[in-house]
Amino acid sequence: IGEIKRHLRDNNPIRVSRSLRDTAYKALQMKEEIESKNSEEVNLTEVAKEIGIPREEIIHALDAIQDPISLFEPIYN
Amino acid sequence: MGNYAKLIIKSQTDNLGLARITAASFAAQLDFTVSEIEELKVAISEAVSNAIVHGYQEENGEIEISMELSHNQLIIVVVDEGVGMANPKEAFKASYTTTDERMGLGLTFINSFMDKVEIDSKVEVGTKIKMIKSPEQIKKQIN
Amino acid sequence: MGNYAKLIIKSQTDNLGLARITAASFAAQLDFTVSEIEELKVAISEAVSNAIVHGYQEENGEIEISMELSHNQLIIVVVDEGVGMANPKEAFKASYTTTDERMGLGLTFINSFMDKVEIDSKVEVGTKIKMIKSPEQIKKQIN
Ligand SMILES: Nc1ncnc2c1ncn2[C@@H]1O[C@H](COP(=O)(O)OP(=O)(O)O)[C@@H](O)[C@H]1O
Ligand SMILES: Nc1ncnc2c1ncn2[C@@H]1O[C@H](COP(=O)(O)OP(=O)(O)O)[C@@H](O)[C@H]1O
Ligand SMILES: [Mg+2]
Ligand SMILES: [Mg+2]
Numbered sequence: 001i002g003e004i005k006r007h008l009r010d011n012n013p014i015r016v017s018r019s020l021r022d023t024a025y026k027a028l029q030m031k032e033e034i035e036s037k038n039s040e041e042v043n044l045t046e047v048a049k050e051i052g053i054p055r056e057e058i059i060h061a062l063d064a065i066q067d068p069i070s071l072f073e074p075i076y077n
Numbered sequence: 078m079g080n081y082a083k084l085i086i087k088s089q090t091d092n093l094g095l096a097r098i099t100a101a102s103f104a105a106q107l108d109f110t111v112s113e114i115e116e117l118k119v120a121i122s123e124a125v126s127n128a129i130v131h132g133y134q135e136e137n138g139e140i141e142i143s144m145e146l147s148h149n150q151l152i153i154v155v156v157d158e159g160v161g162m163a164n165p166k167e168a169f170k171a172s173y174t175t176t177d178e179r180m181g182l183g184l185t186f187i188n189s190f191m192d193k194v195e196i197d198s199k200v201e202v203g204t205k206i207k208m209i210k211s212p213e214q215i216k217k218q219i220n
Numbered sequence: 221m222g223n224y225a226k227l228i229i230k231s232q233t234d235n236l237g238l239a240r241i242t243a244a245s246f247a248a249q250l251d252f253t254v255s256e257i258e259e260l261k262v263a264i265s266e267a268v269s270n271a272i273v274h275g276y277q278e279e280n281g282e283i284e285i286s287m288e289l290s291h292n293q294l295i296i297v298v299v300d301e302g303v304g305m306a307n308p309k310e311a312f313k314a315s316y317t318t319t320d321e322r323m324g325l326g327l328t329f330i331n332s333f334m335d336k337v338e339i340d341s342k343v344e345v346g347t348k349i350k351m352i353k354s355p356e357q358i359k360k361q362i363n
């Protein structure tokens with residue numbers, strides 16, 4: 001168990017804390033919701049206003065739930 | 078002049094995330110969509126990792142990231158005082174790389190994700206890359 | 221020296237979020253808990269808003285936020301070149317404020333959330349506030 005805990009800790013730094021995940025999830029859900037109504041891409045400011053979370057916090061959260069970009073094989077999709 | 082900010086980081090891969098999040102948070106003052114912000118983040122990551130890997134060749138150094146808003150444009154300038162390039166134009170060619178294991182696509186992506194890109198580089202002095210982007214939404218309103 | 225970074229921002233309330241997130245991302249290199257990061261963010265916000273509101277009295281100016289890691293300690297220094305204070309010690313007193321509509325709790329919060337706080341200030345020169353914090357986890361291991 002100690003080893004599993006260590007593994008989790010090593011692979012789940014603060015960046016992917018529960019609260020960041022929650023923020024990212026709320027933001028993505030709201031983005032989908034607005035976009036399905038307007039059929040146009042929504043900007044971050046609107047998402048932030050709708051869910052009442054500052055833009056910077058959303059950026060931090062969305063960044064945290066992504067796989068880190070590797071220097072050698074950046075995400076190109 | 079509009080709002081501006083400047084971030085100075087040590088040339089370490091650890092600091093890529095910091096540069097990306099700071100630039101994206103600054104950019105969020107304009108009406109960028111979530112995917113435009115993602116594009117921006119890729120461009121910043123590529124420019125900063127070039128400074129780390131090529132500019133400073135993984136040695137110690139400082140990288141300066143200046144951010145500025147001007148007339149609904151975001152202007153980001155990444156500067157290193159690393160090895161520089163003899164022919165910066167060539168670096169833009171897709172799959173041009175001077176490092177075997179790399180893909181040579183960083184600058185190609187920067188070019189396609191940003192509205193305008195300028196490189197200024199001098200051997201043994203360093204490299205400066207200036208990238209400009211406006212929200213698509215604004216561009217539509219103007220046209 | 222360990223990793224460091226420096227953020228320079230214009231003295232505008234818009235930039236509070238930027239300062240907060242940049243400092244939080246930098247801090248994430250140490251093993252802080254989520255609530256320690258939240259505490260840090262409050263401390264940064266209070267220090268930077270003091271620089272904006274009191275230091276520059278909402279006028280134009282630049283604020284420098286230096287971040288450094290050293291032996292598992294996070295050291296953050298916020299500097300303004302604003303009006304300064306004649307007696308910075310007094311400013312630490314709970315509910316001490318020079319602005320009617322404010323509560324005078326900013327520095328009290330900073331003090332309780334950070335391990336160590338030092339203020340250096342001079343009238344008409346500016347103010348420098350240095351804040352140090354280590355993860356609770358590390359402190360336990362040492363004792
Ligand atoms: N900051 C820099 N300093 C020195 N050389 C650089 C810098 N940025 C890019 N280059 C040169 O341009 C080439 C192409 O860069 P890029 O398109 O990002 O591909 P890659 O990083 O995969 O090699 C690099 O291989 C390098 O020779
Ligand atoms: N950067 C600064 N420059 C000048 N004065 C400051 C600065 N920071 C704090 N002060 C002084 O210290 C007082 C207490 O600050 P604080 O505890 O944050 O309370 P508040 O901001 O609510 O007044 C302020 O009212 C101000 O007089
Ligand atoms: Mg590259
Ligand atoms: Mg205050």
